[in-house]
Amino acid sequence: MGIEKLMEGNQTFVENEYAENIEYYKALLKGQNPHVMMIGCCDSRVAPEITCHAKPGEIFVHRNIGNIVPPGDWNVGTFLEYGIRHLKINTLVVCGHEECGAMKALASKKSGDDVLIPGWLRHAHTALDTVEKKGEKPTDPEEARKWQSELEIENVKLQLAHLRTYSVVKDAEDAGKLRVVGLYYRMSTAQLEVVDPGRPLKVE
Numbered sequence: 503m504g505i506e507k508l509m510e511g512n513q514t515f516v517e518n519e520y521a522e523n524i525e526y527y528k529a530l531l532k533g534q535n536p537h538v539m540m541i542g543c544c545d546s547r548v549a550p551e552i553t554c555h556a557k558p559g560e561i562f563v564h565r566n567i568g569n570i571v572p573p574g575d576w577n578v579g580t581f582l583e584y585g586i587r588h589l590k591i592n593t594l595v596v597c598g599h600e601e602c603g604a605m606k607a608l609a610s611k612k613s614g615d616d617v618l619i620p621g622w623l624r625h626a627h628t629a630l631d632t633v634e635k636k637g638e639k640p641t642d643p644e645e646a647r648k649w650q651s652e653l654e655i656e657n658v659k660l661q662l663a664h665l666r667t668y669s670v671v672k673d674a675e676d677a678g679k680l681r682v683v684g685l686y687y688r689m690s691t692a693q694l695e696v697v698d699p700g701r702p703l704k705v706e
């Protein structure tokens with residue numbers, strides 16, 4: 503396991519996918535032209551290139567714990583600036599997912615010995631407040647799963663609002679040059695659901 507499995511997987515990729523589509527991969531050397539940019543969760547089960555059946559070069563991806571967009575964050579901000587201004591991508595997605603460990607940690611309100619995670623998750627706190635106002639987490643496991651899912655979806659909405667605190671996003675969206683979309687990956691069915699379709703682009 504570990505690094506050996508990674509190297510073996512790369513060899514399989516080189517011999518199969520890469521070898522069979524060599525022209526496509528050679529063309530990528532000239533530059534990237536992704537059609538969508540996405541902020542998703544680090545969770546290893548929700549890799550967007552796999553769940554959206556996309557090739558390298560198609561999705562410009564930023565992943566972090568809980569698909570969070572802290573206002574004024576250099577890492578997210580640089581991703582946004584590069585994707586919107588330099589790569590000229592016109593679709594920006596925040597994608598949450600079912601069974602998100604970050605949202606579970608947020609709802610548990612236990613930080614344990616963690617030093618950094620609680621500070622990061624505070625940027626999702628408003629989503630928890632919104633869901634808790636409607637009712638506390640139910641004890642019934644099935645109802646609790648639904649509640650958890652609601653929190654994950656509410657977090658997507660909150661992070662869409664945070665995106666608009668970045669002028670590079672707000673200006674492009676107001677000009678009709680950027681569509682900002684919220685998605686939710688329901689792991690139990692592997693389907694993407696639209697949380698917020700965003701405003702349509704203005705055709706010039």
Ligand SMILES: [Zn+2]
Binds near residue numbers: 544601602603604605
């Ligand atoms: Zn997650």
